[in-house]
Amino acid sequence: MNWTFEQRAQLFHLAEAGVLAQEQLERAGGHGALHPGPRDWRWMLDRLLAFGGALLLGAGVVFFFAYNWDALHRFAKFGLAAAALLGCGLAALWAPPRGVLFRAALFGACIATGALLALIGQSYQTGADVWELFAAWAALMLPFVLLSRSSANWALWLAVANMALLRALSQSALWWYFDALFHLYSLLLVAGLNLAVLLAFELLGRCLLCDARRWMARLAAIGVVVPLCVAAVAGWFEPGFRQGLTAFALAATAGGLVYGLWRRDVAMLALLSYAAIAVLTAGLARLLDAHDFLALNGLGLFVILASSAAGWWLTRLHRAGGGGSGS
Structure with missing residues (x-):
């Protein structure tokens, strides 16, 4: 038997409160380790490295465009951004559903979606406001977020949605997002x-x-x-x-x-x-x-x-x- 993190915390809470005696806590430890073991550390590192790798790959795509902006043709830029998005999608299709790689690939797809939208906005000056970019990003990545059911993806979506709202409410280009803090309705x-x-x-x-x-x-x-x-x-x-x-x-x-x-x-x-x-x-x-x-x-x-x-x-x-x- 393997105790979950929440079950271990609950056992220690009960022991601290005096509800569980030391003998009972030791008996519970006989059914499963009360402290993280190698398997628990591997579980944590799998998730940390998978999502960290997806984040770094997404950031790498963005910085690659920024550094080589003048050297690349616009269609080459679109091709690379679309390839990054397609690669994340294929990785998610190949990975076991609800697995770490599946959720990390969808996290990368969320970042690649934002990079592709920013690329479109920079290549074709439509006159749209910045908040529309963030709103479109939040809307387009929502299917990936719902499919992944991942806290990391939801946190990214919530941050983007808040940035879209704050930028839409801001009246001054100088203050950007902080201008909304000076109005009660905002x-x-x-x-x-x-x-x-x-x-x-x-x-x-x-x-x-x-x-x-x-x-x-x-x-x-x-x-x-x-x-x-x-x-x-x-x-x-x-x-x-x-x-x-x-x-x-x-x-x-x-x-x-x-x-x-x-x-x-x-x-x-x-x-x-x-x-x-x-x-x-x-x-x-x-x-x-x-x-x-x-x-x-x-x-x-x-x-x-x-x-x-x-x-x-x-x-x-x-x-x-x-x-x-x-x-």
Whole structure:
């Protein structure tokens, strides 16, 4: 019998909480190794090297075009980019379905798709905005992502989709993606996109991913909490961002109920807790703005006490076995 990573973590959590005695833990170790063995290290290295190789090959294609841009004819460029995409597709067809090589090949196909689109945009100046390139990239790679059911492919898709939205919302070419951070509706739209992705992985995670790990749900949650936290912090100082405080309060309350009661997840609760501390610290700074001494010492004391209390509470949850399944 081989314990999975999640099962090993759960056994150690139970032992730390005193639920399992040392003899019981040793008995569990007799059924399967409790620490990673050579097979586990090979499993990790297979995935790391496969996806790392696909990423480096994709980057190599992009840099090859950049270095030889003037020396290559446009049809030679298209041929090389299409050959890279075709090669990744053939590798995926040849590899066993749902295997490491299959998912890594589709990851390479996602990168090659973006390179081909960028090549078309550079060769034929259509006047399209940059956000349209990212939106088309996200749309065209989505079938590969759905087919692979890989966290790496989904992470790439989520990053590209967010870049497309941020660039579409940006009003200034100077600030590029960061211009969207100065508008409340932009922050809410970014949070809404990531919230839709979060709900999809919470409800359909078994269909969208090969394993039960919660990395993508947590990554999407960061995309929800960070823009709402920025909006809430700005809401203490700018009248135009006041609604950001309400949106953050609603999201934090809903997230606390969901991940504290329905699906216990310490990582999600930690994200919400420290985001709330950041928002409350900004509010306290606004309140003590006219009192330099109190602001300097009071803010430091509040951050220390609030962070310590949150860390103590989260540690208790973690030791109680509430780290969340599929961590």
